[in-house]
Amino acid sequence: MNFMIAPGRALMRHAATALLLAGSALLTGCASFYVDTATKEVAAAQYKKVAQPRPVQLTFEFQSAGAPNARATELLRGQVTDQVMASGLFSGIVADGKAPLLNVTVNNLPADTGSAAAKGFVTGLTFGLAGNVVTDYYECKVTYLAPGQTTPVVTTARHAIHTAMGVTSDPPNATKSASVEDAVRSMTRQIVSNALNDLSQQSVLN
Secondary structure (H helix, E strand, O other): OOOOOEOOOOEOOOOHHHHHHHOOHHHOOOEEEEEEOOOOOOOHHHOOOOOOOEEEEEEEEEEEOOEEOHHHHHHHHHHHHHHHHHOOOEEEEOOOOOOOEEEEEEEEEOOOOOOOHHHOOOOOOOOOOOOEEEEEEEEEEEEEEOOOOOOOEEEEEEEEEEEEEOOOOOOOOEEEEOOHHHHHHHHHHHHHHHHHHHHHOOHHHO
């Protein structure tokens, strides 16, 4: 998470992947990362089955406040690709320009954009704990465009990662991660699974 100390609150905020990749010593022994439990992983076995899966072109991008984050994209591309392959919704991933196009984006929204939770982000975390807790919100958008079509099918899912500074006990309704990388990878797996599950319900795949 992209951390910045906020005057008077000693809060730190940054895009999760920035610190993940930078390996900042600032985090050593002083911050804990929690994946919110309001968004749970949907197993591929629970997706609606596709009668005749077709190959698909896949693009993936991780964004920070809507801007491309190339390093995070590279870090997570393999994981997302494997997850799409394991979904059972497609027969394979190809480079054929005639195949349907599947685009997956995960956007890390700034924690200080006002009342983000009130704008549709469901978070189970109870605030008011000792120490400081800051939340980064994430939105996953899956866009599927069939050949010959101009209007794609779009599904979305939302998630959150909480960073705790000086909290003496684990926040409720959140699962502690071993590291910021583990938190980001878990969040990505869970949020993508929800968006893919919603896509599986669409008749366009059959």
